[in-house]
Amino acid sequence: MSTYAEALIDIYFVSEILGYATGRATSGGTILKTEYGGNTWTEIYNTNDPGDYVWKIQVFKNDSNIIFASVEAGASGIGKLLKPNDGGITWASLPAPESEIKAVGFITETHGWMGGHTTGFYETTDG
Numbered sequence: 001m002s003t004y005a006e007a008l009i010d011i012y013f014v015s016e017i018l019g020y021a022t023g024r025a026t027s028g029g030t031i032l033k034t035e036y037g038g039n040t041w042t043e044i045y046n047t048n049d050p051g052d053y054v055w056k057i058q059v060f061k062n063d064s065n066i067i068f069a070s071v072e073a074g075a076s077g078i079g080k081l082l083k084p085n086d087g088g089i090t091w092a093s094l095p096a097p098e099s100e101i102k103a104v105g106f107i108t109e110t111h112g113w114m115g116g117h118t119t120g121f122y123e124t125t126d127g
Contacts, residue, residue, distance in 0.1 A: 007023045029072075
């Protein structure tokens, strides 16, 4: 996996063939996707901010187009919540309440929580 990232943090497989991995590449926080059971991977998102880590990813089992990911900030100092509008082709990057965001978990497309390293958990009801 060192071809794709210099640090990996999280991995989640929706099925035997469809999976995602998160971490950091040289150029920034990264999300990788495989549709081949891990034999090959494609980068589907990069923060382009060296030092960022995409920390956690959540993919809804009943709808793999619903994805959330958390970004711990590097040089920019702004943590982020990532969510795609189209299953991972284009991504919305929303500012998080602190830089060291680690956890993310949603129970619906709009109701979820993010957790940080220094100040606790944050809840949203509007995605």
